Amino acid sequence: MKKTVIFFYIDYPINEKTHKAHFLLDGQKLSLTSIWNDQQLVRFETTVVGRRKEKIPMIVIKRPKEDQYVKVQRREFVRVMSKLDLAVHPFVKDFNPFTSFTHNISAGGLSFENSSDTLFKIDDKIKIWLVLPFSKELQYLHVKATVKRIENKQINVQFINISEKDQQTLLQYCYFTQVQLRIKGLKYE
Template identity: 35%
Template sequence: MKIGKVLNLEVRDSRTGIVHEYYCKIIEKNKNYLMIDYPIHAQTKKTAFFPIGTLLSASFIGNDQAVYQFSSEIAARIKMNIPALAIHIPDQTDIKRIQRREYVRIETTVDVAVHSTDNQFPPFVTVTSDISGGGLALITDKNIELGIGLKADLWLSLQMQNAEYYYIYGQAEVVYIRDVNSRVNLLSLKFISISKQDRQRIVRFCFEKQREARQKELI
């Protein structure tokens, strides 16, 4: 866990039992503690103030694009260049990998601009049916004729839970076409060229959507 790494936190409200989600960054570390900036609530965007001893579950995306999770607690409030909190560093054996390297696909709508890499079709704008770090499925009009093997340049707009927007570029190849109804097809594409940073952002986006769905199930 390097300085600058984003942590997603889950903290249970002791009064209501509801689990709230926050995010923060690691701003310093030593042998025993991670120093984090004050967490921001994922929905309200308000800064959270936790008492010392608050238990939390933290997760982050590793260099291998898998998601890792550990439990910790707030050990102290400290003064640095900005107000910060110290949390206990877990033993390596207590950090659990909770997502396999294979990319998890989630059903969600993301705006996508599609351009032909080889000028085989006119550019168009559509939305996803699902997405993962390995590819996506697009909803397309029947009038747009795309064949298996065609390559496309894709621009996606991802909104994270912390209200950040990322604009992702990737080159993809059509691998499957499904006839949905008389009006639309569903095109499955796999990424054949995408930066590691952009792929990690998609993985993080999918992870956040999973957590959001689990949170709704608990309400």
């Protein structure tokens, strides 16, 4: 009986510091992490077996056997580095609203620069107005959040009672941003 070898096709990996594509050699061993349909993060070992050129260049890797996947605990949502304008308003605690910018964002929360004199504490509730730039349009979101971590002037918050529609918009923005970074990385290499 002939064995069928199944392959995965992946995008060229992008160096997070340089945002440029990293080229892989045939036979090179890799340790990869992937998100599956059920949002489960898995890690596995594989080998580069070739390249394929479609609309974008792809790497061909050997698919491991089912027992070679290792499930990994992770954040609930993908987080991307992104500098977006936002406005912060009081929810319960009284302070003067102010504008600032994000450091990173996900469908579950974000971190922003505290550009005011407001002293935040863990579990403080705030309202955030946010502008998400997509390729041809802007999306405006108004979300409630709770402060989860404070590091100097950087405030990390988790969204609370966020609508499914707003969460989907945030997910789309994060994936859109990742794709744009990959395109830039491939373009300049």
